[in-house]
Amino acid sequence: MKALVTITLKPGVLDPQGRAIQNALGGLGFAGVSGARQGKLIELDLADGTSAADIEAMCRQLLANTVIENYRIEIL
Amino acid sequence: MKSAVIVFPGSNCDRDLAVAIEAITGTAPVMVWHRDTVLPDGLDLIALPGGFSYGDYLRSGAMSARSPVMAAVTAAAGEGRAVLGVCNGFQVLTEAGLLPGALMRNAGLDFICRDVSLTVENAATMFSAHYAAGSTIRIPVAHHDGNYVADTETLDRLEGDGRIVFRYAENVNGSARNIAGIINDAGNVLGLMPHPERLIEAEQGGTDGRAMFEALHAALG
Numbered sequence: 001m002k003a004l005v006t007i008t009l010k011p012g013v014l015d016p017q018g019r020a021i022q023n024a025l026g027g028l029g030f031a032g033v034s035g036a037r038q039g040k041l042i043e044l045d046l047a048d049g050t051s052a053a054d055i056e057a058m059c060r061q062l063l064a065n066t067v068i069e070n071y072r073i074e075i076l
Numbered sequence: 077m078k079s080a081v082i083v084f085p086g087s088n089c090d091r092d093l094a095v096a097i098e099a100i101t102g103t104a105p106v107m108v109w110h111r112d113t114v115l116p117d118g119l120d121l122i123a124l125p126g127g128f129s130y131g132d133y134l135r136s137g138a139m140s141a142r143s144p145v146m147a148a149v150t151a152a153a154g155e156g157r158a159v160l161g162v163c164n165g166f167q168v169l170t171e172a173g174l175l176p177g178a179l180m181r182n183a184g185l186d187f188i189c190r191d192v193s194l195t196v197e198n199a200a201t202m203f204s205a206h207y208a209a210g211s212t213i214r215i216p217v218a219h220h221d222g223n224y225v226a227d228t229e230t231l232d233r234l235e236g237d238g239r240i241v242f243r244y245a246e247n248v249n250g251s252a253r254n255i256a257g258i259i260n261d262a263g264n265v266l267g268l269m270p271h272p273e274r275l276i277e278a279e280q281g282g283t284d285g286r287a288m289f290e291a292l293h294a295a296l297g
Binding site: 013014016017020061062063065067068 | 134135138142170171176177178180181182183184185223225226250
């Protein structure tokens with residue numbers, strides 16, 4: 001089985017890289033980009049039957065830093 | 077004083093830290109590889125060096141914070157042994173949960189490598205006791221991810237409890253409240269982004285870093 005883990009910065013946490021992306025898009029002439037937030041996508045290949053609780057634990061213990069990041073798990 | 081420097085794959089200031097500790101305390105630290113699960117007996121100080129451990133993969137310090145040795149470091153911190161994290165070492169300490177908050181990409185996105193002025197906010201710690209409270213010192217920084225972030229409640233608590241030990245005298249990297257270094261509640265774990273070990277001899281351009289190691293030597297014997 002596969003799981004996709006999407007990691008995003010919590011709202012309110014400043015994202016300097018996102019802001020640079022936003023500015024670069026503006027520089028390319030794309031008007032109206034009022035924000036950009038950069039995150040991560042991690043694809044996990046897992047043993048069949050891996051529990052949702054185990055994937056949660058992976059996120060909490062390593063994949064996301066819950067001080068600054070949120071995570072979302074999608075099981076494929 | 078018995079000390080250890082933890083060496084992670086990608087640490088690059090481990091030797092600088094060892095040289096500084098030996099020069100000032102007279103005793104060379106034991107170098108401990110990150111895969112070790114047991115620390116030498118009777119350590120007074122455990123130092124986590126700067127560098128780019130694990131190539132900063134995932135997040136700076138994230139992989140190292142889960143290295144086998146960190147369980148022993150966390151246990152030693154719990155016993156009250158002194159733990160010092162410099163630069164990447166500070167990032168590892170936050171990722172390991174030994175210090176609050178997180179260190180994010182510098183607000184200006186640039187890697188910053190230069191001397192900066194710091195204000196000694198709390199001179200009543202075992203790490204800072206040989207600085208004068210409120211004094212300004214110059215210590216080099218060399219980092220890409222030194223932008224200290226924590227929620228307002230945590231920042232207020234750090235501020236109220238005197239746990240902000242060093243503050244940038246200028247806005248260097250976007251850090252909340254110009255935080256350069258913080259200490260844990262028990263007062264035995266300090267993390268800071270600047271590199272005191274790089275300024276211990278006049279030949280290095282200054283000696284403002286010496287006082288930290290002198291203070292630790294005085295406190296820990």
